Amino acid sequence: MVKKRHTAQDAGESIPAVAFAAPAGRPAGVEVLTLAELRERADACALAVPHRPDFHHLLVVDEGRLRHTVDFRKYELSVNDWMWVRPGQVHHFGNLSGVEGRLVLFESGFLDPATAAAARLEDWFGPAVHHPEGEQARAVDCALRHLHEEFGALPGLPLEMHIEVLRHLLAVLVLRASRMSAPAGGGEARGGAGAVQGEGDGRAPDGDGVCEASETFLRFRDAVERGFTRSRRVEDYARQLGYSPRTLSRATAAATGVGAKEFIDRRVVLEAKRLLAHGDQTAARIAVRLGFADAANFAKFFQHRTGSTPISFRTEVRGPA
Numbered sequence: 001m002v003k004k005r006h007t008a009q010d011a012g013e014s015i016p017a018v019a020f021a022a023p024a025g026r027p028a029g030v031e032v033l034t035l036a037e038l039r040e041r042a043d044a045c046a047l048a049v050p051h052r053p054d055f056h057h058l059l060v061v062d063e064g065r066l067r068h069t070v071d072f073r074k075y076e077l078s079v080n081d082w083m084w085v086r087p088g089q090v091h092h093f094g095n096l097s098g099v100e101g102r103l104v105l106f107e108s109g110f111l112d113p114a115t116a117a118a119a120r121l122e123d124w125f126g127p128a129v130h131h132p133e134g135e136q137a138r139a140v141d142c143a144l145r146h147l148h149e150e151f152g153a154l155p156g157l158p159l160e161m162h163i164e165v166l167r168h169l170l171a172v173l174v175l176r177a178s179r180m181s182a183p184a185g186g187g188e189a190r191g192g193a194g195a196v197q198g199e200g201d202g203r204a205p206d207g208d209g210v211c212e213a214s215e216t217f218l219r220f221r222d223a224v225e226r227g228f229t230r231s232r233r234v235e236d237y238a239r240q241l242g243y244s245p246r247t248l249s250r251a252t253a254a255a256t257g258v259g260a261k262e263f264i265d266r267r268v269v270l271e272a273k274r275l276l277a278h279g280d281q282t283a284a285r286i287a288v289r290l291g292f293a294d295a296a297n298f299a300k301f302f303q304h305r306t307g308s309t310p311i312s313f314r315t316e317v318r319g320p321a
Contacts (some may be wrong), residue, residue: 003249014232015050015275016049016051017051018051018052018054020054020106020107029092029109029110030104030107030166031104032103032104032148033102033105034102035096035100036100044096046140047093048092048093049092050173051090053087054107055106056106056107056282057083057104057281058082058106059084059100059101059102059186060081060082060083060140060141061078061099061100061101062143063083063100064283065078066094067094068092068093068138069091070083070128071270072273073128076186080137081129082129082140084130084177086122086124087122088124090274090278091201093174098295104146111124111170111174112166113173118178119175119177120218121174122223125226130177136179137178143172143173143177144173147169149167150162150165151170214251214254216247216251217251217254217256220251220252221239221252222259223240223241224267225267226265227265228268228271229268229290230291231291232265232268232291237260245260249261259262265301268290269302272298273306276310276313277313277314282295283295283298283310287299
């Protein structure tokens with residue numbers, strides 16, 4: 001299903017990078033399985049450890065309740081709740097015993113570019129948890145059931161044709177899933193869908209207009225994702241993209257509710273939290289990775305943004321040694 005990958009850049013960092021690996025005899029790029037199958041095949045301890053996959057997780061709960069943590073936000077999912085975890089996000093499973101559901105794992109490149117663009121496949125800033133209802137819920141469930149059935153029907157078609165069928169059915173599912181409604185107000189009042197603990201996670205507010213985001217914001221968002229370790233200046237991104245700083249701030253505020261500078265800083269804080277909580281690098285080393293001149297500069301920035309020093313945050317998240 002998956003395999004851990006460590007690179008030289010990961011030295012001193014304990015967040016396992018996980019690459020997609022197709023099961024033996026199965027097509028590369030996509031896998032559909034039940035949570036029961038996941039329990040049988042995967043090490044429960046490994047699933048409970050924060051990890052950073054480079055592929056998508058699209059999960060629906062059919063029975064029971066599941067706790068899941070994505071980038072410092074804890075969620076509790078109940079029946080018919082869907083979760084979409086994107087590549088690069090740090091997440092880990094809670095106790096899977098007593099929970100039944102279905103899970104689709106897929107690489108972004110398995111889908112054609114038009115589908116990826118229409119579904120905003122790499123929208124890391126969208127809501128993680130959804131609770132579709134009525135016809136919307138029936139449509140997305142039907143798409144998943146059809147994909148799951150076809151995934152298990154490998155002997156019925158030549159491999160090349162089977163892969164194309166899976167590609168088309170996955171396209172239907174992600175297009176449906178991209179239009180699912182997120183629960184209002186964090187979702188605890190709706191049976192547990194949504195955040196249990198609302199720590200600031202550095203992403204845009206859940207559901208605040210990202211689906212209707214302008215092309216200007218989407219270009220800015222992608223540029224920040226590529227360059228936040230090199231620059232935290234709105235002016236640099238404006239120059240790179242050919243906009244004025246004011247235009248970027250207006251587009252970002254319309255899509256996320258915060259200005260461009262705040263958006264950049266939140267992304268830096270999120271990465272700092274990931275590295276502090278799930279890695280063993282010193283604050284000085286993290287400061288260098290995130291583009292700060294020195295550890296003192298980084299500590300001042302982090303404390304101003306979070307109310308805690310980097311070391312205090314690490315101790316709080318990890319608990320007593």
